[in-house]
Amino acid sequence: MNDATTLTELIEANRTRPHRITYLEGENQTREVSFAELYERSLGILYHLQRLGARRGDKLILFLTDNEQFIDAFWAAVLGGIVPVPVALGISDEHRMKLLRIARRLGKPFLYTERRSLERIGAFAAQAGEEEVYAALRERTFLVDDLDDISRAGSVQRAQAGDTAFIQFSSGSTSEPKGVVLTHGNILANCRGSTEVAxxxxxxxxxxxxxxxxxxxxxxxxxxxxxxxxxxxxxxxxxxxxxxxxxxxxxxxxxxxxxxxxxxxxxxxxxxxxxxxxxxxxxxxxxxxxxxxxxxxxxxxxxxxxxxxxxxxxxxxxxxxxxxxxxxxxxxxxxVGAPLRTITLNRHRMSAGSPVELVPASDRHAVRLVSEGKPIPYCRVRIADDEDRELPEDRIGHVHMRGDNVTRGYYEDPEANAAAFTADGWLRTGDLGLVHGGELYISGRAKEIIFVNGQNYYPHDLEAIVQRVPGLELGKVVAAGVRAREAEIEQLVVFVLHRGTVA
CATH class of the missing domain: 3.40.50.980 (Rossmann fold)
Incomplete structure (x- = not known):
């Protein structure tokens, strides 16, 4: 890859190259777009966004299903110094609630979507009592349906490596979503590190x-x-x-x-x-x-x-x-090119901070973990105990990371930032894992661990065991820890969605 320091520099360098993106819509339905065409289309969309009032630093929610429309709008925002905010467009009210929550958190964002989607958002907002948020958003919406002329180019705004490139929000249908702020420098460090290894x-x-x-x-x-x-x-x-x-x-x-x-x-x-x-x-x-x-x-x-x-x-x-x-x-x-590397552990010896016990695959308490390799260049990883102290190899602990590719924090969320970063600047991923033979193995999410009779259980491990039962449908098993009212301990509960009779 080239030596671009921002996404703006990247697309400007690529527009002269004879390369393309292919959009697949079916077995024999394809559309090819050259890098040059992508650049010109993005500038045309940027013109309309700037006419609507979007300026450098403004946020643009992308609420689209079509891949080509999404890519065009993403690069239009990047070229204008506008911050794209991708939001998944689904058919449920949860997706529409997430959109409205994000819009409220961003303050006065712009929205790029289809007329049909906007109508559904409006209908949902009326039912959910979110008319005020919707009304403000509607005034700053550009509809893909109205994009009939992209012959005029918008004004390109130069970015710096430390500028926000885009914001990636977590799920937020039932709580306030968290927005991961990624800079141009973060993303290009990730691109380079990934490329050097792969x-x-x-x-x-x-x-x-x-x-x-x-x-x-x-x-x-x-x-x-x-x-x-x-x-x-x-x-x-x-x-x-x-x-x-x-x-x-x-x-x-x-x-x-x-x-x-x-x-x-x-x-x-x-x-x-x-x-x-x-x-x-x-x-x-x-x-x-x-x-x-x-x-x-x-x-x-x-x-x-x-x-x-x-x-x-x-x-x-x-x-x-x-x-x-x-x-x-x-x-x-x-x-690259290496076989899957795995270790087999005693599932009852996987508490945070404790040394793991390697066991044969035939052991009745065995759980297999797969190596996910070594940190890419520009990123560092450590395993830490509950007090953020680094642990040696072969001990389960909290996975922390830091590096040029790591976010500086969540969008205007001091509480989340305080919880996410350690005193010495490492980001807590929320995952548990270990380093064995210099390679990282992930065992599960810290907040999902189920504690029963002094033992730690990982939901996905239990679900995988139950899933082996003949007749169970894919993805229809959920394991959870449940604490009854007034109870002092959790109990393990496994939910199975099953059509038919129960023997």
């Missing part, structure tokens, strides 16, 4: 179905790929959900070298595939399949690789990684 380049072809409102979709499979002039293919998330087999069919067709999916995606694909063989696929070009964004199942990785072996998928292509929005995505990557 070796992205113009020889690569990527394919992603992850939503662009998610950091893996936006940063990992758009910005990182754009920075390296990778030929990126973007597939609508909804299309993958409806037709998961199309994902690898398209990967085979375009000779993709880089793919991605969280655990859910592999389960969904295998469930729909069923007992069939993956016919007509040639995945021999795939060198990396990023696996992250949720707890990684070793067993699922192995099953997926085994089932796709007839399609010539390299068994060492699975690439388990650790990251989060606060790190501009990437924290640690394993070595």
């Amino acid at each position: 070796g992205f380049g113009e020889h690569d072809v990527s394919l992603s179905w992850m939503p662009l409102t998610h950091d893996m979709g936006l940063i990992g499979f758009h910005l990182v790929m754009f920075a390296n002039r990778v030929h990126a293919h973007l597939m609508p998330t909804e299309l993958f959900i409806r037709r998961p087999l199309l994902w690898l069919g398209l990967a085979s067709k375009v000779r993709a070298t880089i793919l991605c999916s969280p655990n859910f995606g592999y389960r969904h694909y295998l469930k729909v595939l069923g007992e069939r063989a993956p016919e007509g696929l040639d995945l021999s070009a795939v060198r990396l399949i990023f696996n992250g964004a949720e707890p990684i199942s070793v067993e699922l990785c192995e099953e997926f690789l085994g089932r796709l072996a007839p399609a010539k998928l390299n068994r060492n292509a699975m690439y388990p990684v650790y990251g989060l929005a606060e790190a501009s995505l990437a924290v640690s990557f394993p070595a």
Whole structure:
């Protein structure tokens, strides 16, 4: 990648390059957009945003489903020094409530969306008593439907590395969302660190179905790929959900070298595939399949690789990684081309601060964790106890990080910032894990641990065990710790959504 210090410099350098982005809408429905066309379209949209009154430093909520519309608007904001704020557009009232909560927190943001979505927001706001927030937002809304002329270019505003590039909000349908503030410098440090380890380049072809409102979709499979002039293919998330087999069919067709999916995606694909063989696929070009964004199942990785072996998928292509929005995505990557590295621990010896006990895979208390590699360049990781003191290898503790890619904090949220950072400047990720052999292993979320009879249990570990019961549907199991009123201890409760009779 080039030596750009801001996203503005990046797109200006790329506009003269003969590269493109491909938007996939179906098996034979594609649209290719050159980097030059992307730049010109973004300037045209910027003109309309500036006519509406958007200026440097203003916030622009992106509430869109279409990948091409999202990318165009994102870069329009970047070129104008406007701060894009991606918000997932779903069909439920939870998504609309999140949007209104974010709008209230941002003060006077602008909104870029479709007329149909705006009407639904208005109807929901009336029901929820949020008419005032909606009215202010409506006055500062630009509708994609009205974008009929982009022949006039907006005025480019130069950015500095320390300027805010965009804000990534957490889920906030039931509470106040937290906005992770990422600077141009944060994002480009992440791009460079990721590239130095994974070796992205113009020889690569990527394919992603992850939503662009998610950091893996936006940063990992758009910005990182754009920075390296990778030929990126973007597939609508909804299309993958409806037709998961199309994902690898398209990967085979375009000779993709880089793919991605969280655990859910592999389960969904295998469930729909069923007992069939993956016919007509040639995945021999795939060198990396990023696996992250949720707890990684070793067993699922192995099953997926085994089932796709007839399609010539390299068994060492699975690439388990650790990251989060606060790190501009990437924290640690394993070595490229290495097999999955795992350890097997006694699940009853995984308390924070305590040394772990390695056991054979056959042990009845065994739990397998997969290595998520070493910290990428420009990022550091430590494991700490409850008092923020660094722990040695082979002890479970809190995962802390710091580096050029790490956020400076949450948007106008001093309470969250005070809780997030240690006295010596490390960011608390909220995850638990350990370092073994110099590599990071994540065991779970600290706040989700269930305490029963003096033992610590990780919900995703328990859910994986229950999921092995024949007849249970994918993703229909939830484990939780419940404390009855007046009770002093938690009890373990497992919820199973099941259609049919119970024996």
